[in-house]
Amino acid sequence: MTATVEAKTEGTEGKVGAVPTFTVTLRIARYDPEVDSEQHWESYQVTAHATDRVLDALHQIKWEQDGSLSFRRSCAHGVCGSDAMRINGKNRLACKTLIKDVNPDKPITVEPIKGLPVEKDLIVDMEPFFDAYREVMPFLITTGNEPTRERIQSQQDRDRFDDTTKCILCAACTTSCPVFWNDGQYFGPAAIVNAHRFIFDSRDEGGSQRLEVLNDKEGVWRCRTTFNCTDACPRGIQVTQAIQEVKRALLTSRF
Ligand code: SF4
């Protein structure tokens, strides 16, 4: 831990096993459409433990200092994908980011993810993101008869799209993409990842429909291979690789 650890033990002084704490400043982008004409910054000091995450600090601020602070979160364990935000300029999940890992010696900046309209504080309107997701038809498409048992698939076939099944739709990838920032019409990496998940599924028969959707001028060809998406993905999905595979499938129509 790089933070200055103060000899402070949260009222447990003298007790065996007291956990050391440190003080950290969070600089948070605030915006309330009912009173603010534009976004502004507010700073808060919190007392944190080495095991605390940025989400814990946000909770502490909301519950103990300023109940008007607004942000989304649900599972608090990296599963639901609802608390993606820009922390020190990088898209991350607040519930998966330890305070001690983001240089708490300096104020930690927390902003909403970029490229989507801000509704309040750290909450953005996710509808444009989900519109693109819906357009790629992220569900199994088949034309044959209803099966009487499960659709069998070899391990090798399953492996083909394993990586892209891990997406939790947090939007960290799409909102780290400079093409998306400049033009919100671009489908964005997350939609392509979720198209990939079905295009390369041997049981699915809608691959060519999805490829047609992604062949659009706002589709997969807008990707400039900056790798921001891969760096941002909290699930470690090889997002850029998935996009390249979809491009290749379009060129060869082999999928
Ligand atoms: S690909 Fe990764 S970063 Fe993008 S939405 Fe899915 S989980 Fe989030």
Ligand code: FES
């Ligand atoms: S709160 Fe669910 S992923 Fe962070």
